[in-house]
Amino acid sequence: MKHADIQRLLEDGLISQQQHDLIAERYGLKESANRVLVVFSMIGAVLVVAGIILIIGSNWEEIPRAIKVAGGLFLMLGAYGGGYYLRDVRREHTVIGEMLYFLGAGLFLANIALIGQIYNLSSRSPNGILLWWIGIAGLPWVLRSLALHVASLIAFLLLLGCETFMGRGRLFFCGDQRIVAVWAVIGLAVYSLGTVLHRTSYRKFSKVTEVIGLLIFNAMSLPLIYKWFYHSYAWRNPPAMPGALAYLGICALTLILALWGLEKREGLDKTWRYVWGATLGGAVLMTIGAVWLSPIVAFENYYHAHSPAYNSSYWMFATVVLFVFAILQIQVGIKVSSSGYVNLAMVMIALIIISAYITLIGSMARTGLTFVAGGVLLIGTGIFLEKRRRVLLGTLRSSMPQEAK
Amino acid sequence: MKHVMLAGIVGLQVLWILGTAFTQEIRLGTGTVIRLETRPVDPRDLLRGDYVILNYAINTVWKDRFVGPVPEEEQAPGKTVYVVLAPQGGFHAVTRISLTPLKPGVGEVMITGKIAKGRWESSGSFRIEYGIERYYVPEGTGNPRGKITVDVAVSWNGKTSIKQVYIDGRPYAEVMASQKTR
DSSP states (O other): OOHHHHHHHHHTTSSOHHHHHHHHHHTTOOOOOOHHHHHHHHHHHHHHHHHHHHHHHHTGGGSOHHHHHHHHHHHHHHHHHHHIIIIIISOSOHHHHHHHHHHHHHHHHHHHHHHHHHTTOOOOHHHHHHHHHHHHHTHHHHHTOHHHHHHHHHHHHHHHHHHHHSTTOTTOOOSSTTHHHHHHHHHHHHHHHHHHHHTSTTGGGHHHHHHHHHHHHHHHHGGGGOGGGGOOGGGGSOOOHHHHHHHHHHHHHHHHHHHHHHHTOTTOOHHHHHHHHHHHHHHHHHHHHHHHTTTTSOEEEESSTTOEEEEOSHHHHHHHHHHHHHHHHHHHHHHTTOHHHHHHHHHHHHHHHHHHHHHHTGGGOOSHHHHHHHHHHHHHHHHHHHHHHHHHHHHHHHTSOGGGO | OHHHHHHHHHHHHHHHHHHHHHHHHHHHHHSEEEEEEEEEEOOEETTTEEEEEEEEGGGEEEGGGBOSOOOOTTTOTTOEEEEEEEEETTEEEEEEEESSOOOOOTTOEEEEEEEOSSOOTTTTEEEEEOSOOEEEOOTTOOOOOSOEEEEEEEOTTSOEEEEEEEETTEEHHHHHHHHHHO
16 A cells, blocks of 8 residues: 555545545655756756846846836745645656745745845844745645644744743743753653644654654753753843743643643553653753742852852752663653654664763873773764664664555 | 635735835835935845944933923833934934924924933933844945935835945945955
8 A cells, every 4th residue: 555545535534634644644655746846946946946036146236126116025925836736736846846935934034034134124133034934824724734834843843942042032931951852852842742643634744743842852851960951140041021921821831732742652552641741841840940940959160260050959959860761762662663762762762872972981081091981981872872773763763564664 | 714814824925015004105105205314334134134323313312301291200111202304514403302293393293202221310311212223235335435325215204214225425335346346
């Protein structure tokens, strides 16, 4: 059975979209695509757009405003129209169609920037991103387009980034490194949203959302395991209030979404749903602790006469929590048949081991011998982890049906 | 149904683009033109390339120009204000400011702005922003030398758009083009 077969069944009205998605996921059926054609088409599209931009750019001052606006609109409508024709009318080059949808969404942002530039509009940068997100947010749900879902997610995360990082952002939290704790929770919120999507008719958005969420969580929580991360005088200052409330709100939202999403998560039995749910909850609490608890467990340490700095032992707790999280992430990844979970967790484990080495052994390194021993340890760990990763992915593949391979 | 919803959403995107362009064109074409004095600095917008920050004389307004209640310092940033300008020595300058719309007299123009964070009680002045503080220029031309003046188009409701920027009385693009060819 190929993906095209169930696509025909769907078009003939013999199965519903939900049944289509269920069959595709159960048997691991993917839309076929001529990779060479896809690659050449993408390069071609990029060259055409880049060429047009360069031609326009070289004559920018001489081009009338109306032509500039019309040109931007033409490109955007062309991308949307081309995507719709290929993916939803002809239903042949679905991957190229998806790429064109993605391009169309990107060109809407380009048009917002273009209008701002032509008419010298002054506004906060997040407002442009907000407009972009609002403009494209509905498209993935209408078209059931994975590419547009990713574009919409990128837009939303970019907006959150501007609002949380910028001093004048509406969700400004702090001007120091505690912001990574906020973003670690945002990653978990995105992950939890992915688990919720899994129980809806938009389950094809689920896996990519989960993996993006885990990627953000893993990347942003990593600094919490470094001893030096807590050496900041700024940590004494309480977080800014609107941002702090929003942060706690995101924590609560994450837990609610996780409970809802994991309740019926396929691939996980009841015990694993509890275990994984508790793990997510523990990770959320660990990030909250990093912001509010770590200064309490810290003691003041004078590096030199005039430079007081916090020296928290919270990094040890964070290391243990993240290590356990990564181990369980691998197990859950195998159970839900996701190589993304496994690969991310493997990288995380390697980074945790390296950072623990740097903190515990590296700090005492005074001789070349220590470095040699440490290097050999790291190489050995790397080889072991890679072998283990391959075994786990092999197990994962062999547990999947023939069609999915 | 799918194509109708797609057309609706993309239509809204197009509507915003054309609507903004149309509003701006109407303002530039039919608005009252006033001339303002500025001092520039040279930043860069990651999204949109180079631009010149225009720091107008009318950005700084003294408290004694307020008509009616003066907003409290804590609540002031972000509040909309109505500023009446009158020609003084070749440029338009602030004569009155209020939290409610003002009726301009003969030769006067009313524009709207927002109170920005910054100087307040200590200096007796505060900063107003009008949405015309950025002027986008070709890359590498955002560091002009000379006296900068700006023609601003003001619509019937007090909204403003930059119509032309001058360096020593000559259009910005023209000056920059001549500097490049030298």
